[in-house]
Amino acid sequence: MGIFDFFSKKEARKEILTEEISKTRQSFWSRFSKVIAGKSTVDQSVLDKLEELLISSDVGMATTLKLITAIEHRVAKDKYLNTTELDKILQDEVEKLLHVIPATAAPLPSNGLQVILVVGVNGVGKTTTIGKLAARFIQEGKKVVLGAADTFRAAALEQLTIWGNRVGAVVIGRATHTDPSSVAYEAVQYGMQHGSDVVIIDTAGRLHTKVPLVNELSKIKRTIQKCYSNAPSEVLLILDGTMGQNAFVQAQAFTAAVEVTGIVITKLDGTSKGGVVLGIADQFAIPIKYVGVGEKVEDLTLFDSRQFIASLFQNWQP
Numbered sequence: 027m028g029i030f031d032f033f034s035k036k037e038a039r040k041e042i043l044t045e046e047i048s049k050t051r052q053s054f055w056s057r058f059s060k061v062i063a064g065k066s067t068v069d070q071s072v073l074d075k076l077e078e079l080l081i082s083s084d085v086g087m088a089t090t091l092k093l094i095t096a097i098e099h100r101v102a103k104d105k106y107l108n109t110t111e112l113d114k115i116l117q118d119e120v121e122k123l124l125h126v127i128p129a130t131a132a133p134l135p136s137n138g139l140q141v142i143l144v145v146g147v148n149g150v151g152k153t154t155t156i157g158k159l160a161a162r163f164i165q166e167g168k169k170v171v172l173g174a175a176d177t178f179r180a181a182a183l184e185q186l187t188i189w190g191n192r193v194g195a196v197v198i199g200r201a202t203h204t205d206p207s208s209v210a211y212e213a214v215q216y217g218m219q220h221g222s223d224v225v226i227i228d229t230a231g232r233l234h235t236k237v238p239l240v241n242e243l244s245k246i247k248r249t250i251q252k253c254y255s256n257a258p259s260e261v262l263l264i265l266d267g268t269m270g271q272n273a274f275v276q277a278q279a280f281t282a283a284v285e286v287t288g289i290v291i292t293k294l295d296g297t298s299k300g301g302v303v304l305g306i307a308d309q310f311a312i313p314i315k316y317v318g319v320g321e322k323v324e325d326l327t328l329f330d331s332r333q334f335i336a337s338l339f340q341n342w343q344p
Contacts, residue, residue, distance in 0.1 A: 145261065
Protein backbone atom coordinates (compact mmCIF):
# COMPACT_ATOMS: atom_id res chain seq x y z
CA MET A 27 0.00 0.00 0.00
CA GLY A 28 1.38 3.39 -1.01
CA ILE A 29 1.61 6.35 1.33
CA PHE A 30 -1.33 8.10 -0.36
CA ASP A 31 -3.67 5.12 -0.03
CA PHE A 32 -4.13 5.96 3.63
CA PHE A 33 -5.89 9.24 2.77
CA SER A 34 -8.79 7.51 1.04
CA LYS A 35 -9.00 5.05 3.92
CA LYS A 36 -9.37 7.85 6.45
CA GLU A 37 -11.88 9.70 4.25
CA ALA A 38 -13.90 6.51 3.82
CA ARG A 39 -14.47 6.30 7.57
CA LYS A 40 -15.44 10.00 7.58
CA GLU A 41 -12.32 10.83 9.57
CA ILE A 42 -14.09 10.36 12.90
CA LEU A 43 -11.59 11.11 15.66
CA THR A 44 -12.62 8.29 17.99
CA GLU A 45 -9.21 6.65 18.32
CA GLU A 46 -7.20 9.83 17.98
CA ILE A 47 -8.78 11.49 21.03
CA SER A 48 -9.08 8.35 23.14
CA LYS A 49 -6.71 9.69 25.81
CA THR A 50 -8.77 12.84 26.18
CA ARG A 51 -12.05 10.92 26.24
CA GLN A 52 -10.90 8.34 28.79
CA SER A 53 -9.31 10.91 31.07
CA PHE A 54 -12.30 13.25 30.98
CA TRP A 55 -15.00 10.66 31.61
CA SER A 56 -13.10 8.86 34.35
CA ARG A 57 -12.88 12.16 36.22
CA PHE A 58 -16.45 13.09 35.29
CA SER A 59 -17.61 9.94 37.10
CA LYS A 60 -16.02 11.29 40.26
CA VAL A 61 -17.81 14.63 39.79
CA ILE A 62 -21.24 12.99 39.97
CA ALA A 63 -20.33 10.19 42.39
CA GLY A 64 -22.92 9.97 45.20
CA LYS A 65 -25.01 12.77 43.70
CA SER A 66 -28.55 12.46 42.38
CA THR A 67 -29.08 16.07 41.35
CA VAL A 68 -26.92 18.79 39.86
CA ASP A 69 -26.17 21.14 42.73
CA GLN A 70 -23.55 23.84 43.21
CA SER A 71 -20.91 21.38 44.37
CA VAL A 72 -21.34 19.35 41.18
CA LEU A 73 -21.05 22.49 39.07
CA ASP A 74 -17.94 23.59 40.96
CA LYS A 75 -16.28 20.22 40.38
CA LEU A 76 -17.30 20.23 36.71
CA GLU A 77 -15.77 23.69 36.35
CA GLU A 78 -12.49 22.42 37.82
CA LEU A 79 -12.60 19.42 35.46
CA LEU A 80 -13.09 21.57 32.36
CA ILE A 81 -10.31 23.95 33.34
CA SER A 82 -7.92 21.08 34.07
CA SER A 83 -8.78 19.65 30.63
CA ASP A 84 -7.47 22.92 29.13
CA VAL A 85 -10.84 24.09 27.86
CA GLY A 86 -9.81 27.52 29.12
CA MET A 87 -11.35 29.79 31.74
CA ALA A 88 -13.56 31.89 29.45
CA THR A 89 -15.02 28.90 27.59
CA THR A 90 -15.46 26.95 30.83
CA LEU A 91 -17.45 29.82 32.37
CA LYS A 92 -19.67 29.95 29.28
CA LEU A 93 -20.45 26.25 29.63
CA ILE A 94 -21.04 26.38 33.38
CA THR A 95 -23.26 29.46 33.08
CA ALA A 96 -25.36 27.76 30.41
CA ILE A 97 -25.77 24.65 32.58
CA GLU A 98 -26.65 26.81 35.61
CA HIS A 99 -29.42 28.47 33.57
CA ARG A 100 -30.72 25.04 32.58
CA VAL A 101 -30.71 23.89 36.20
CA ALA A 102 -32.57 27.03 37.29
CA LYS A 103 -35.12 26.60 34.50
CA ASP A 104 -35.81 22.91 35.09
CA LYS A 105 -35.67 23.20 38.91
CA TYR A 106 -34.61 19.56 39.18
CA LEU A 107 -31.84 18.07 37.06
CA ASN A 108 -30.68 14.49 37.45
CA THR A 109 -26.91 13.92 37.30
CA THR A 110 -27.47 11.14 34.77
CA GLU A 111 -28.60 13.85 32.35
CA LEU A 112 -25.60 16.10 32.91
CA ASP A 113 -23.45 14.58 30.16
CA LYS A 114 -26.22 15.06 27.57
CA ILE A 115 -26.68 18.67 28.63
CA LEU A 116 -22.92 19.25 28.52
CA GLN A 117 -22.84 17.82 25.00
CA ASP A 118 -25.73 20.07 23.95
CA GLU A 119 -23.96 23.16 25.27
CA VAL A 120 -20.65 22.21 23.63
CA GLU A 121 -22.48 21.80 20.31
CA LYS A 122 -24.08 25.23 20.70
CA LEU A 123 -20.72 26.72 21.60
CA LEU A 124 -19.02 25.38 18.46
CA HIS A 125 -21.93 25.97 16.11
CA VAL A 126 -20.24 29.13 14.79
CA ILE A 127 -17.32 27.04 13.54
CA PRO A 128 -18.43 25.33 10.30
CA ALA A 129 -17.40 21.87 9.22
CA THR A 130 -14.17 22.34 7.32
CA ALA A 131 -13.50 21.24 3.77
CA ALA A 132 -10.07 21.36 2.17
CA PRO A 133 -8.86 24.96 2.48
CA LEU A 134 -8.10 25.61 -1.17
CA PRO A 135 -10.28 26.54 -4.13
CA SER A 136 -9.79 24.37 -7.18
CA ASN A 137 -8.48 27.04 -9.55
CA GLY A 138 -5.61 29.52 -9.60
CA LEU A 139 -2.32 29.57 -7.71
CA GLN A 140 -2.91 29.24 -3.99
CA VAL A 141 -0.32 30.54 -1.53
CA ILE A 142 -0.41 29.25 2.05
CA LEU A 143 1.59 31.03 4.74
CA VAL A 144 2.31 28.73 7.69
CA VAL A 145 3.10 30.26 11.09
CA GLY A 146 3.76 28.90 14.58
CA VAL A 147 6.52 28.52 17.13
CA ASN A 148 9.37 26.02 16.77
CA GLY A 149 8.59 22.54 18.03
CA VAL A 150 4.85 22.45 17.36
CA GLY A 151 5.19 20.28 14.25
CA LYS A 152 5.15 23.06 11.68
CA THR A 153 7.52 21.47 9.15
CA THR A 154 5.85 18.07 9.53
CA THR A 155 2.44 19.62 8.97
CA ILE A 156 3.69 21.37 5.82
CA GLY A 157 4.92 18.05 4.49
CA LYS A 158 1.58 16.38 5.21
CA LEU A 159 -0.33 19.22 3.57
CA ALA A 160 1.87 18.96 0.51
CA ALA A 161 1.19 15.23 0.36
CA ARG A 162 -2.57 15.79 0.47
CA PHE A 163 -2.49 18.31 -2.37
CA ILE A 164 -0.17 16.19 -4.50
CA GLN A 165 -2.48 13.22 -3.96
CA GLU A 166 -5.25 15.44 -5.37
CA GLY A 167 -3.12 15.96 -8.50
CA LYS A 168 -1.80 19.43 -7.63
CA LYS A 169 1.74 20.67 -8.26
CA VAL A 170 3.23 21.91 -4.99
CA VAL A 171 6.14 24.21 -4.15
CA LEU A 172 7.53 24.55 -0.62
CA GLY A 173 9.23 27.81 0.38
CA ALA A 174 11.80 27.48 3.19
CA ALA A 175 11.43 31.01 4.61
CA ASP A 176 12.44 29.94 8.13
CA THR A 177 16.01 30.99 7.46
CA PHE A 178 17.00 31.51 11.09
CA ARG A 179 16.96 27.82 12.07
CA ALA A 180 19.84 25.90 10.53
CA ALA A 181 17.97 22.59 10.12
CA ALA A 182 14.77 24.09 8.73
CA LEU A 183 15.75 23.89 5.05
CA GLU A 184 17.15 20.38 5.45
CA GLN A 185 13.97 19.11 7.12
CA LEU A 186 11.71 20.73 4.54
CA THR A 187 13.85 19.28 1.73
CA ILE A 188 13.47 15.79 3.19
CA TRP A 189 9.70 16.21 3.17
CA GLY A 190 9.76 17.65 -0.35
CA ASN A 191 11.71 14.67 -1.64
CA ARG A 192 9.44 12.29 0.20
CA VAL A 193 6.15 13.56 -1.20
CA GLY A 194 7.31 14.96 -4.55
CA ALA A 195 7.22 18.72 -3.94
CA VAL A 196 9.73 21.29 -5.22
CA VAL A 197 11.59 23.06 -2.39
CA ILE A 198 12.90 26.62 -2.72
CA GLY A 199 15.41 27.65 -0.08
CA ARG A 200 18.60 29.56 0.54
CA ALA A 201 21.41 29.72 3.09
CA THR A 202 20.79 30.35 6.79
CA HIS A 203 20.10 34.02 7.67
CA THR A 204 18.96 34.84 4.13
CA ASP A 205 16.14 37.39 4.14
CA PRO A 206 12.96 35.30 4.65
CA SER A 207 10.94 37.62 2.41
CA SER A 208 13.25 37.04 -0.53
CA VAL A 209 12.87 33.25 -0.20
CA ALA A 210 9.09 33.58 -0.01
CA TYR A 211 9.10 35.83 -3.07
CA GLU A 212 11.24 33.38 -5.03
CA ALA A 213 8.97 30.46 -4.10
CA VAL A 214 5.85 32.28 -5.27
CA GLN A 215 7.59 33.45 -8.44
CA TYR A 216 8.72 29.89 -9.17
CA GLY A 217 5.17 28.64 -8.66
CA MET A 218 3.82 31.21 -11.10
CA GLN A 219 6.44 30.53 -13.75
CA HIS A 220 6.12 26.74 -13.59
CA GLY A 221 2.33 26.44 -13.47
CA SER A 222 2.17 25.22 -9.90
CA ASP A 223 -1.12 24.97 -8.04
CA VAL A 224 0.01 25.47 -4.44
CA VAL A 225 2.89 27.28 -2.76
CA ILE A 226 3.33 26.58 0.96
CA ILE A 227 5.65 28.97 2.78
CA ASP A 228 7.31 28.05 6.06
CA THR A 229 8.13 30.94 8.42
CA ALA A 230 10.36 31.43 11.44
CA GLY A 231 8.88 29.98 14.62
CA ARG A 232 9.60 32.79 17.03
CA LEU A 233 7.27 34.86 19.19
CA HIS A 234 7.17 38.66 19.40
CA THR A 235 9.18 38.55 22.64
CA LYS A 236 12.30 37.57 20.66
CA VAL A 237 11.85 39.37 17.33
CA PRO A 238 9.36 41.86 15.92
CA LEU A 239 7.06 39.15 14.62
CA VAL A 240 4.49 41.58 13.29
CA ASN A 241 7.09 43.33 11.14
CA GLU A 242 8.61 40.11 9.83
CA LEU A 243 5.33 38.49 8.80
CA SER A 244 4.00 41.75 7.39
CA LYS A 245 7.13 42.10 5.27
CA ILE A 246 6.75 38.58 3.90
CA LYS A 247 3.13 39.31 2.99
CA ARG A 248 3.99 42.61 1.30
CA THR A 249 6.87 41.06 -0.61
CA ILE A 250 4.97 38.12 -2.07
CA GLN A 251 2.11 40.43 -3.04
CA LYS A 252 4.54 42.29 -5.31
CA CYS A 253 4.56 39.32 -7.65
CA TYR A 254 1.14 37.86 -6.80
CA SER A 255 -1.46 40.26 -5.46
CA ASN A 256 -3.83 37.54 -4.22
CA ALA A 257 -1.25 36.09 -1.82
CA PRO A 258 -1.60 34.68 0.72
CA SER A 259 -4.74 32.65 0.07
CA GLU A 260 -4.53 31.10 3.50
CA VAL A 261 -2.62 31.75 6.74
CA LEU A 262 -2.44 28.60 8.85
CA LEU A 263 -1.41 28.75 12.52
CA ILE A 264 0.09 25.51 13.87
CA LEU A 265 -0.54 24.82 17.56
CA ASP A 266 0.66 21.90 19.69
CA GLY A 267 -2.29 20.23 21.42
CA THR A 268 -0.10 19.01 24.28
CA MET A 269 0.88 22.54 25.32
CA GLY A 270 -2.44 23.43 26.93
CA GLN A 271 -2.73 27.05 27.95
CA ASN A 272 0.54 27.90 26.18
CA ALA A 273 -1.33 27.22 22.94
CA PHE A 274 -3.74 30.03 23.86
CA VAL A 275 -0.82 32.39 24.45
CA GLN A 276 0.67 31.50 21.07
CA ALA A 277 -2.67 31.92 19.34
CA GLN A 278 -3.06 35.38 20.87
CA ALA A 279 0.43 36.40 19.71
CA PHE A 280 0.10 35.17 16.14
CA THR A 281 -3.47 36.37 15.57
CA ALA A 282 -2.29 39.80 16.68
CA ALA A 283 0.63 39.62 14.23
CA VAL A 284 -1.13 38.32 11.13
CA GLU A 285 -4.64 37.62 9.89
CA VAL A 286 -4.89 33.91 10.63
CA THR A 287 -7.54 32.17 8.51
CA GLY A 288 -7.20 28.64 9.85
CA ILE A 289 -5.70 26.62 12.70
CA VAL A 290 -4.01 23.21 12.72
CA ILE A 291 -3.71 21.44 16.07
CA THR A 292 -0.94 18.83 16.17
CA LYS A 293 -0.12 15.92 18.50
CA LEU A 294 -3.76 15.53 19.50
CA ASP A 295 -3.32 11.79 19.85
CA GLY A 296 -0.59 12.27 22.46
CA THR A 297 -2.53 14.32 25.01
CA SER A 298 -5.31 13.80 27.54
CA LYS A 299 -6.13 17.52 27.37
CA GLY A 300 -7.88 17.73 24.02
CA GLY A 301 -10.25 20.24 25.58
CA VAL A 302 -7.88 22.84 24.17
CA VAL A 303 -9.70 22.31 20.85
CA LEU A 304 -12.95 23.60 22.39
CA GLY A 305 -11.32 26.62 23.98
CA ILE A 306 -9.37 27.69 20.90
CA ALA A 307 -12.33 27.26 18.56
CA ASP A 308 -14.56 29.25 20.91
CA GLN A 309 -12.21 32.03 21.94
CA PHE A 310 -10.68 32.79 18.55
CA ALA A 311 -13.61 31.96 16.26
CA ILE A 312 -11.10 30.82 13.62
CA PRO A 313 -11.87 27.52 11.86
CA ILE A 314 -9.75 24.57 12.94
CA LYS A 315 -8.82 23.13 9.56
CA TYR A 316 -6.87 20.01 10.50
CA VAL A 317 -5.65 18.02 13.47
CA GLY A 318 -2.37 16.10 13.48
CA VAL A 319 -2.53 12.64 15.00
CA GLY A 320 0.91 11.15 14.37
CA GLU A 321 4.20 11.44 12.52
CA LYS A 322 3.33 9.50 9.38
CA VAL A 323 2.53 11.34 6.17
CA GLU A 324 -1.14 10.32 6.29
CA ASP A 325 -1.63 11.45 9.90
CA LEU A 326 -3.31 14.75 9.15
CA THR A 327 -7.07 14.66 9.56
CA LEU A 328 -9.64 17.15 8.35
CA PHE A 329 -11.33 18.61 11.42
CA ASP A 330 -15.09 18.64 11.76
CA SER A 331 -16.49 20.04 15.03
CA ARG A 332 -19.55 17.77 14.96
CA GLN A 333 -17.42 14.68 14.47
CA PHE A 334 -15.08 15.80 17.23
CA ILE A 335 -17.97 16.23 19.67
CA ALA A 336 -19.52 12.92 18.66
CA SER A 337 -16.18 11.18 19.22
CA LEU A 338 -15.62 12.90 22.56
CA PHE A 339 -19.00 11.76 23.90
CA GLN A 340 -19.08 8.39 22.18
CA ASN A 341 -19.87 5.30 24.27
CA TRP A 342 -19.99 7.24 27.53
CA GLN A 343 -22.08 5.45 30.15
CA PRO A 344 -22.77 7.18 33.49
